[in-house]
Amino acid sequence: xxxxxxxxxxxxxxxxxxxxxxxxxxxxxxxxxxxxxxxxxxxxxxxxxxxxxxxxxxxxxxxxxxxxxxxxxxxxxxxxxxxxxxxxxxxxxxxxxxxxxxxxxxxxxxxxxxxxxxxxxxxxxxxxxxxxxxxxxxxxxxxxxxxxxxxxxxxxxxxxxxxxxxxxxxxxxxxxxxxxxxxxxxxxxxxxxxxxxxxxxxxxxxxxxxxxxxxxxxxxxxxxxxxxxxxxxxxxxxxxxxxxxxxxxxxxxxxxxxxxxxxxxxxxxxxxxxxxxxxxxxxxxxxxxxxxxxxxxxxxxxxxxxxxxxxxxxxxxxxxxxxxxxxxxxxxxxxxxxxxxxxxxxxxxxxxxxxxxxxxxxxxxxxxxxxxxxxxxxxxxxxxxxxxxxxxxxxxxxxxxxxxxxxxxxxxxxxxxxxxxxxxxxxxxxxxxxxxxxx
Numbered sequence: 001x002x003x004x005x006x007x008x009x010x011x012x013x014x015x016x017x018x019x020x021x022x023x024x025x026x027x028x029x030x031x032x033x034x035x036x037x038x039x040x041x042x043x044x045x046x047x048x049x050x051x052x053x054x055x056x057x058x059x060x061x062x063x064x065x066x067x068x069x070x071x072x073x074x075x076x077x078x079x080x081x082x083x084x085x086x087x088x089x090x091x092x093x094x095x096x097x098x099x100x101x102x103x104x105x106x107x108x109x110x111x112x113x114x115x116x117x118x119x120x121x122x123x124x125x126x127x128x129x130x131x132x133x134x135x136x137x138x139x140x141x142x143x144x145x146x147x148x149x150x151x152x153x154x155x156x157x158x159x160x161x162x163x164x165x166x167x168x169x170x171x172x173x174x175x176x177x178x179x180x181x182x183x184x185x186x187x188x189x190x191x192x193x194x195x196x197x198x199x200x201x202x203x204x205x206x207x208x209x210x211x212x213x214x215x216x217x218x219x220x221x222x223x224x225x226x227x228x229x230x231x232x233x234x235x236x237x238x239x240x241x242x243x244x245x246x247x248x249x250x251x252x253x254x255x256x257x258x259x260x261x262x263x264x265x266x267x268x269x270x271x272x273x274x275x276x277x278x279x280x281x282x283x284x285x286x287x288x289x290x291x292x293x294x295x296x297x298x299x300x301x302x303x304x305x306x307x308x309x310x311x312x313x314x315x316x317x318x319x320x321x322x323x324x325x326x327x328x329x330x331x332x333x334x335x336x337x338x339x340x341x342x343x344x345x346x347x348x349x350x351x352x353x354x355x356x357x358x359x360x361x362x363x364x365x366x367x368x369x370x371x372x373x374x375x376x377x378x379x380x381x382x383x384x385x386x387x388x389x390x391x392x393x394x395x396x397x398x399x400x401x402x403x404x405x406x407x408x409x410x411x412x413x414x415x416x417x418x419x420x421x422x423x424x425x426x427x428x429x430x431x432x433x434x435x436x437x438x439x
Contacts, residue, residue, distance in 0.1 A: 014048075018048050018049050018052045019052065021049055021052070021053075022049065022052035022053050022055075022056045023056070026053075026078070026079075029049070029053075050073070050074035050075045050077075050078055051064065051065075051074045053074075053078050054074055054077055054078050054081065057078075057081075058081055058085075058113070061113040062113045062114065062115060062116065063115045063116060064077070066115055066116035067081075067116045067117075067141070067142055068116075068141075068142045068143060068144050068145075068146065069144045071144040071145075072142055072144065072146045073146070076142075076146055077142070080142060080148075083180070084118055084140060086183055086270075087111040087118055087120075087140070087186075088111050088112060088113065088118075088430070089110070089111060089270065089271070089274060089430075090108060090109070090110055090123075090270075090271040090274045090285060090426075090427070091108075091109045091110075091111070091186075091268040091269060091270050091271060092107050092108055092109070092268065092269055092271055092312065093105075093107040093108075093109070093266055093267070093268055094185075094266075094267040094268060094269050095267065105122060105156070106122040106123060106124035106135075107312065107313060108122070108123045108124065108285075108297060108312055109121065109122055109123065109137060109138075109268060110123045110134065110427070110432060111138075112430065112431075114139075116141060117139050117140060117141035118139070118140040118141070119136075119138075119139060120137045120138030120139070120140070121134040121135060121136060121137055121432075122134065122135045122136075122137045122156055123297075123426070123432065124297075125287060125294070125295035125296060125297055126295060127294055127295070129354065130289070130295065130354040130434065131434045131435065131436055132287065132426060132432055132433065132434050132435055133436070134432060134435060135153075135156030136153045136156050137152065137153060137156055138150065138151070138152050138153075138176070138178070138188065139151045139152075139173075140178060148178075149175075150175065150176045150177065150178050150188075150191070151173040151174065151175055151176065152173060152174045152175075152176045152188065152190075152263060153172070153173055153174075154172075154174055154262060154263055155172070174190055174262050174263050175190070175191040176188050176189060176190055176191055176263060177189050177190075177191050183270070184269060184270040184272065185267065185268070185269055185270070186267070186268055187265055187266065187267045187268070188263070188265065188266050188268070189263070189265040190261055190262060190263040190265075192261070271285065271299065273301065273302070274427070275425075275427075275428075276408065280302045281404060281408070281410075282300045282302075282307060282309075282331075282375075282402065282404070282410060283300055283301065283302055284299070284300060284425075285297060285298070285299055285312070285425075285426045285427070286298045286299075286300065286409075286423035286424065286425065286426060287423065287424055287425075287426050287434075288352075288411075288421045288422055288423040288424065289352045289353060289354050289421065289422070290352065290421060291352060291417075291419055291421075293352065293354065295354070296311050296312075296313070297311065297312035297313070297426065298310065298311060298312065298325065298423060299311075299312050302331070305329060306327065306328050306329035306330065306331055307327065307328050307331045307377075308324040308326075308327040309324055309325045309326050309327070309412070310323075310324050310325060311325060323380045324380055325379070325380065325412075326377040326378065326379055326380075326400055326402075326412055326414075327377065327378055327380075328375065328376060328377045328378055330376065331375065332375070333373035333374065333375050333404065334373060334374040334375070334376075335373055336371075336372060336373070338371075338374060342374055342401075345401060345415075346371060346374075346401075346403060346420075348418065349413055349418050349419060349420045350418055350419055350420065351411065351419075351420045351422055352419050352420065352421055352422070370405050370406055370407075371403045371404070371405060371406075372404050372405060372406045373403075373404045374401055374402065374403055374404070375401065375402040375404070376399070376400075376401065377399075377400045377401060377402055377412065378398050378399065378400065379398050379399075379400055379414050379416075398414075399414065399415045400412060400413055400414035400415060401413060401414075403420065409422065409423060409424050409425070410422075410423055411423060
């Protein structure tokens with residue numbers, strides 16, 4: 001009798017088999033299941049394998065066994081999270097907001113993992129302190145029945161309304177549909193069908209004006225045929241006194257409920273390169289204090305033409321329609337040691353600080369030995385059409401510098417003034433920075 005091969009896959013304990021298979025892709029698992037009837041049960045929808053796949057990929061970011069109250073197929077969960085994972089990170093609203101709020105909502109949105117959901121936050125710079133404000137925006141999850149559930153907080157005032165217990169969501173939240181258009185575009189529109197069903201479930205079917213009843217019998221009543229019930233309901237409603245008027249009023253109320261939209265559809269585009277890299281050290285989203293001592297968000301982008309920096313609030317649907325804060329077609333750095341005139345330019349400038357910096361540990365470098373590299377840039381003055389009043393090609397109006405510091409951040413300024421706008425990261429390693437403690 002042949003001895004069993006202790007090195008074969010089938011000889012491994014089941015937990016070890018799951019661990020090995022969890023490194024495969026779904027396509028590879030499907031191919032593996034076809035190799036032997038013995039292995040097919042390992043790859044079923046509710047097997048431990050799909051939990052292992054989910055746990056290996058997202059277990060450090062979310063609580064896998066809490067999604068759908070632990071009642072959904074892990075294969076379904078894997079397919080869903082694989083699609084939603086692309087949401088993690090920064091997005092910006094495309095076009096102007098059509099909402100009815102008196103205050104324009106922030107255009108920047110940040111998604112991160114929750115315990116059993118994805119949480120979307122509107123992100124904006126604080127106007128009173130050096131911190132980033134995030135307000136609740138969108139919750140994306142799965143119900144125990146395996147259905148996609150999306151809720152939106154139009155006011156964004158209280159995170160407990162949206163990100164509290166999913167079974168007890170506040171009535172102020174709006175059910176929405178999140179529609180994916182490729183990998184870098186999605187839209188959020190109100191789910192009017194859900195809102196209408198919820199309004200019917202909380203009301204009754206009486207004609208309020210006349211006091212007459214509109215007969216309604218559930219088609220799922222035990223011992224009754226659906227066809228018989230529908231016929232009974234139809235004739236009962238038709239034969240009731242004043243039924244026609246009551247039916248018309250009911251239909252009018254239904255249309256009015258459907259017409260009360262609380263959210264206008266908005267579109268969002270992904271900010272793909274939101275963090276710097278070794279090859280593109282200035283790339284990404286940054287925050288800094290401007291000359292008016294207010295915080296602004298900036299997006300620095302690399303393309304075939306060079307480098308450009310724009311304020312996030314100024315970004316239109318197409319970048320080409322907005323004026324950059326600074327730009328350059330030659331992203332070459334001057335390395336240390338620097339010429340004497342460059343040291344003088346840096347030493348004679350003032351770092352713009354937030355109002356509270358005088359009473360805090362402000363950590364931007366103020367010594368020139370903290371500067372590691374320098375880059376020449378141009379300002380938006382260089383883009384002004386010649387002949388227009390105020391236009392000038394005086395280099396002292398259009399030239400500037402980027403000073404990259406040893407800690408990876410940088411500052412920029414122009415020869416026309418004596419200021420340096422220092423920029424810091426908005427987020428690092430997938431987490432927003434400088435968030436007030438109450439969030």
